[in-house]
Amino acid sequence: MEKEGDNIWTIKNRENLATVSSKLLGAVDIEGETVLVVGADLSTEIKLKKWWKFTNESDVKLTRVEKPSPIDPTKTATVTEIEGLKENDVIIGSKVAEKLNKNPGDNLKINGSEFNIKGVIMETGSQDDSIIFMNLKTAQKLLGKEGKITLVEVAAICSGCPVEEMARQINEAVPEGKATPIKQVVAQKMQTINQLSSFGLAVGAIVLLIGSLIVFTTMMSSVNERTREIGIFRAIGFRRTHIIKIILMEALILSFISGIVGYALGMCTALLAGSKVAGMEVSIPFDPYLAVGALALAVLVGTLSTIYPALRASKIDPAEALRQI
Incomplete structure (x- = not known):
């Protein structure tokens, strides 16, 4: 050549x-x-x-x-x-x-x-x-x-x-x-970038929705399985606000850990996929703002998805729960 x-x-x-x-x-x-x-x-x-x-x-x-x-x-x-x-x-x-x-x-x-x-x-x-x-x-x-x-x-x-x-x-x-004239190359690249950006936003929205549903169903199942435990807490004097705080705190901790693991897996996948797509080694620098944003989003999604299960747990009748013991 x-x-x-x-x-x-x-x-x-x-x-x-x-x-x-x-x-x-x-x-x-x-x-x-x-x-x-x-x-x-x-x-x-x-x-x-x-x-x-x-x-x-x-x-x-x-x-x-x-x-x-x-x-x-x-x-x-x-x-x-x-x-x-x-x-x-x-x-x-x-x-x-x-x-x-x-x-x-x-x-x-x-x-x-x-x-x-x-x-x-x-x-x-x-x-x-x-x-x-x-x-x-x-x-x-x-x-x-x-x-x-x-x-x-x-x-x-x-x-x-x-x-x-x-x-x-x-x-x-x-x-x-x-x-290829450079103006044509630029136009093609911009079109590709815009399409990928739109696709990425759509995929991101779907992933967030699915993630929210998974957290919601998981926490609902957890509340149903812990009916007796929550009933005992209520019987010994725990208020509804205490039950809500316990459930939300568990969700916050799990969401934070999940955010860290997800960010790490995402970085590794991007490095591997980038090398395959570009046909050469690529370097993706650590962005602290992106990392903090990812963790904040994970915690926010996890917390919001747990609000209803936490409210439902706080409304459990202690007498009804104790009958199951």
Whole structure:
């Protein structure tokens, strides 16, 4: 696929092409953190992402050099390159630098190989903050995928380019791949996300309803089985409010424990399912607000579902209950 990517420069509208960047994506484990690695031509990547800014300590200096034009090798074209860039140089996002406590000039060990941090990208607010960028050939060797790429990013040089037509031409030039305009990709992803969100809300509502019914029936059965016990409590002086407090306290404790177990199982399932769906290792950070919210919801559902059984238990006639002893 890597060599076929060069065929993009042969399309009819090649004069409208600004950059063609082949990329390889993969996940690596560094000091217990799972980090996404992107192999690409770093100079081209900087040209594509003009909004990148580097920390003051970064050694990322750009220079312009003359090279054979990819459109017509008999001609030359001025391209931007990074001064002194070596094969083991990497550029890392701000979040990666923060997690690993790394600065420009530090060494970084990945899968047994040593790399030098050439620069740190200042926070962009995008996924680039959590990525390590390196030379494409180096990434292919590191990930054991020589000659392979994940995608080719193409940028046009004009504002009114026939994007759909160029995508069709690229599909013809590279039949093994699929060219999709970025606006179409974004629209498709947003539609998928909205559908998944709606589906998730519907499933969540159904699960809450089923959970409430299970708690309700369980507590009702418990009250029926403990009629004699509750009758004795009432006979020795326990008030109705005492009985209600006992039942609700039991429900609160059980709901709290269930919430902890449910949150832990949910995190484990998300990690396993995420790896299967994404086809790579994923990292789901612990969110204290989500954990507290899940526990609060579990306690709320359990308590509300127990109110009626608790009220019914408090109304048990002590005399009637004692006859069953």
